[in-house]
Structures are given as structure tokens and as C-alpha cells.
Amino acid sequence: MSLSAEELSIVWLSLKVALVATFASAIPAIAVAWLLARGRFWGRTALNVLVHIPLVVPPVVTGYVLLRVFGRRGTIGAWLEQYLGFQFSFRWTGAALAAAVMAFPLVVRAIRLGIEQVDRKVEESAATLGASPWWVFLTITLPLALPGLLAGLLIGFAKALGEFGATITFVSNIPGETQTLALAIYTQIERPGGEAAATRLIWLSVALSVLALVASELMIRSRQRSDA
Amino acid sequence: MSVTIDVTHRAGAFQLELVETIPAGFTAVVGPSGSGKTTTLNILAGLTRPARAVVRMGEEVWVDTGRGTWVPPHRRRIGYVFQEPRLFPHFTVRQNLLYGRGRQHERANTIATDEVIHLLNLASLLQRRPARLSGGEQQRVALGRALLANPQLLLLDEPLASVDQAHRLEILPYLDRFRATHRIPTVYVTHTWAEVSSRADHVIELAAGRVEFSGPAGTR
Numbered sequence: 001m002s003l004s005a006e007e008l009s010i011v012w013l014s015l016k017v018a019l020v021a022t023f024a025s026a027i028p029a030i031a032v033a034w035l036l037a038r039g040r041f042w043g044r045t046a047l048n049v050l051v052h053i054p055l056v057v058p059p060v061v062t063g064y065v066l067l068r069v070f071g072r073r074g075t076i077g078a079w080l081e082q083y084l085g086f087q088f089s090f091r092w093t094g095a096a097l098a099a100a101v102m103a104f105p106l107v108v109r110a111i112r113l114g115i116e117q118v119d120r121k122v123e124e125s126a127a128t129l130g131a132s133p134w135w136v137f138l139t140i141t142l143p144l145a146l147p148g149l150l151a152g153l154l155i156g157f158a159k160a161l162g163e164f165g166a167t168i169t170f171v172s173n174i175p176g177e178t179q180t181l182a183l184a185i186y187t188q189i190e191r192p193g194g195e196a197a198a199t200r201l202i203w204l205s206v207a208l209s210v211l212a213l214v215a216s217e218l219m220i221r222s223r224q225r226s227d228a
Numbered sequence: 229m230s231v232t233i234d235v236t237h238r239a240g241a242f243q244l245e246l247v248e249t250i251p252a253g254f255t256a257v258v259g260p261s262g263s264g265k266t267t268t269l270n271i272l273a274g275l276t277r278p279a280r281a282v283v284r285m286g287e288e289v290w291v292d293t294g295r296g297t298w299v300p301p302h303r304r305r306i307g308y309v310f311q312e313p314r315l316f317p318h319f320t321v322r323q324n325l326l327y328g329r330g331r332q333h334e335r336a337n338t339i340a341t342d343e344v345i346h347l348l349n350l351a352s353l354l355q356r357r358p359a360r361l362s363g364g365e366q367q368r369v370a371l372g373r374a375l376l377a378n379p380q381l382l383l384l385d386e387p388l389a390s391v392d393q394a395h396r397l398e399i400l401p402y403l404d405r406f407r408a409t410h411r412i413p414t415v416y417v418t419h420t421w422a423e424v425s426s427r428a429d430h431v432i433e434l435a436a437g438r439v440e441f442s443g444p445a446g447t448r
Contacts, residue, residue, distance in 0.1 A: 126327065130303075
């Protein structure tokens with residue numbers, strides 16, 4: 001099947017939103033995962049709960065909170081627009097923000113598991129060899145947690161690609177700007193006579209997901225080979 | 229250069245109380261399991277933070293809980309060989325050996341890489357990953373890695389515990405050869421006195437967190 005220009009632009013927008021969401025949340029997710037895995041500080045439980053909120057509240061709630069905080073009249077949104085001329089609401093950047101927030105708990109979880117698997121005794125031995133905590137993290141913890149890190153980024157990408165509720169609440173469903181695959185499928189399903197178009201988009205989204213899975217499988221295998 | 233340690237430390241039901249001066253040379257710390265040998269090493273290394281302690285290395289104060297002085301492990305310039313090799317699994321043997329060297333000034337490297345590789349007979353292993361070494365080989369790499377960090381104090385915690393009987397006898401001669409040219413104060417923890425009886429200058433015997441005996445090796 002050949003894709004129409006409109007379908008191509010939907011796919012492109014979805015990939016852009018999901019990729020930006022994944023990579024923009026990578027470093028904060030690593031930092032939070034490390035704090036939860038290794039940190040001993042007051043408020044660790046509170047941080048853990050906060051991170052997991054998007055996973056447990058209805059997505060429409062997350063979307064609404066984003067609207068209130070990052071919308072044009074939101075506390076942070078108004079500031080961003082006034083001083084940096086930057087806008088989240090009704091833009092693809094807002095779709096990426098919503099996707100990132102929704103994927104964040106899953107990403108943090110996977111990376112945290114990866115970090116917890118790293119033997120603290122090995123980290124200690126690095127410290128006795130003169131490595132500062134930061135250097136230990138960069139040269140020992142992070143490389144040894146790489147499988148968890150890759151798994152986290154993949155699941156984050158998959159979640160971001162399929163995000164619906166928070167996105168439509170926060171940035172609405174604007175063709176060419178915020179209408180990702182999931183939102184486009186919804187539009188076609190709601191439209192009388194849209195079944196054929198919906199089916200094509202559904203197949204597209206299945207194909208994209210399978211491609212992402214195969215890519216990650218290849219990535220993991222090539223890593224295992226380099227370890228042997 | 230001698231190490232002085234004055235510590236009170238509690239972990240659960242276990243309490244360690246120790247006031248000792250560890251002279252330069254080879255000090256053996258002996259005693260049964262649970263007597264506080266490893267805890268003592270970890271306090272010297274900075275891996276355990278004691279409730280109350282003063283620890284000095286020569287003129288340097290490493291710990292003084294009364295004044296809030298705390299030098300973290302990575303600033304103490306120690307070499308620590310643990311019971312298990314604790315090698316970095318994602319690095320080759322060569323990368324493991326050189327890990328402690330990168331961040332130092334080159335003039336501080338008084339111990340030559342080639343010398344250690346030669347003394348510990350590691351030349352043929354350099355490109356391998358730790359997973360492909362025997363227990364004895366791994367522990368030789370761990371010893372070499374600690375030595376190449378140019379330690380001012382060498383801590384060894386039952387370094388032969390993870391080595392099979394056949395290879396035990398080959399490791400200590402490597403350490404002896406090294407110590408013949410580099411006089412680094414060494415603290416060697418073991419519960420097998422025979423392992424160190426011919427090497428020790430000084431002996432500290434621990435039991436249940438207290439010193440039973442401390443003195444020159446010949447007087448025990």
C-alpha cells in the first residue's frame with residue numbers, strides 16, 4: 001500500500017513527537033532513577049510517588065494539569081511565552097511534553113531496575129581507586145546499567161508513540177500540528193464513513209510498533225555479541 | 229608512615245572498639261569471622277562511616293568525627309584488594325589495571341605499569357574480559373589494579389578467599405616481590421595465620437570487636 005501525503009505527515013509527526021519525548025526525558029529519567037536506586041535522602045518516597053502519578057491517574061487528569069501549568073495562561077506556560085517566546089499549548093512540542101510525562105514513570109522504572117542490578121561492591125572498588133562519585137557513575141554504573149537504560153528508552157518511545165488521553169486534553173487534535181497517529185485514528189473512527197481510512201492508519205501504527213521492536217531486538221543482540 | 233585509628237562503631241548487635249597504631253611495614257590482622265577485621269579495613273578505606281572515630285595517615289587526618297573531618301575514599305590514595313576480585317566486568321584486564329591511574333598527575337605514578345604486569349605475570353591476559361579469567365587470575369588483576377593506583381596504604385582483605393587451593397600459593401610471592409621494591413604500608417586481614425606468619429612485621433589479633441593482642445610478629 002502506498003501512503004498518501006497526509007498519512008506520511010501523520011507518521012512523520014508521530015515519530016517526531018515520540019523521539020523528542022524520549023530523548024528529552026532521557027537525562028531527567030536517568031537522574032531520577034539514580035536518586036531512587038541509590039539516593040538516601042528525606043523525601044525519596046515522595047519523589048517516587050510523584051514520578052508514578054501519571055501512571056495511576058486518568059490521562060485526562062494529567063493532560064488537564066499540563067494545561068493549567070504549561071498552557072498559555074499556566075504558571076510556567078505564561079512565563080515561557082513572555083520571556084522565551086516559547087509555547088507548548090496547541091503545538092507539537094506540547095504533544096511531545098504530554099507524551100514524555102506519560103512515559104516518564106515507565107522509563108524511570110526500567111532504568112532504576114538497571115541501576116539496582118549494578119553491584120555496589122564494584123562501585124566501591126572504583127571509589128577506592130580514586131574515582132569520584134560522578135566518575136564512578138559515568139564509567140561504572142551507567143555502562144553496566146545500559147541494558148536497563150535501552151529497555152527504558154524503548155518502552156518510553158513505544159508509550160510516547162501511542163499516547164492519547166493527555167495529548168488530546170493538553171494540545172487538542174489539530175491536523176498537521178498535534179494530530180499524531182493515535183489521534184488521527186480516533187478522528188477517523190468518529191467520522192461517518194471513516195472506517196477505511198481508520199483501518200489504513202491502524203495498520204500503519206501496527207507496522208511502526210513492530211519496526212521499533214525489531215530495531216530494539218537487533219540493538220540488544222549486537223550488544224550481546226560485542227560483550228562475548 | 230604509620231596509621232593511627234581510634235574508633236567506636238556499632239552495627240546492629242556488633243560493636244567495634246579499637247585504639248591502635250599500625251606501623252609501616254606488613255601488619256597482619258587476624259581473628260575469627262565477625263571479630264571486626266573487615267569493618268576495620270572499611271573504616272580505614274572510608275567505605276564505612278563510623279559513629280565516632282579519629283583516623284590519621286601520617287600527618288593527614290582522614291576522619292575526625294568530633295571536628296566533622298571526613299576524607300572520602302577516592303581522596304585517600306589507598307589500594308584495596310577485597311575478598312572477591314570486584315573487577316569491572318565491562319572493561320578488559322588492561323582497562324581494569326589502568327583505571328586508578330587516569331586522573332593522577334603522571335609524576336605521582338611511581339609504580340610502573342610494565343613492572344606490575346611483569347611481576348604479576350599478566351602480559352598474556354591484557355586483552356581479556358574478567359569473565360574469561362580463572363579465580364586466581366582475577367585476583368592477580370585485582371592486586372595489580374590496586375598497586376597501579378599508587379597507594380600510600382595497601383589494604384588486603386583475605387585476598388585468597390576466592391582463590392582455589394591450587395592457586396593460593398602463587399599469589400603471595402607476587403606480593404612479596406612487589407613489596408621488596410616498594411615499601412608501602414600493608415594491612416593484611418586473614419583468619420589463617422599460616423598465610424602471613426612468615427611475612428608479618430606486626431600482628432593485631434581481634435576478637436568480638438576488641439583487640440586481644442597487638443605487637444611485633446615474633447612476640448605473639
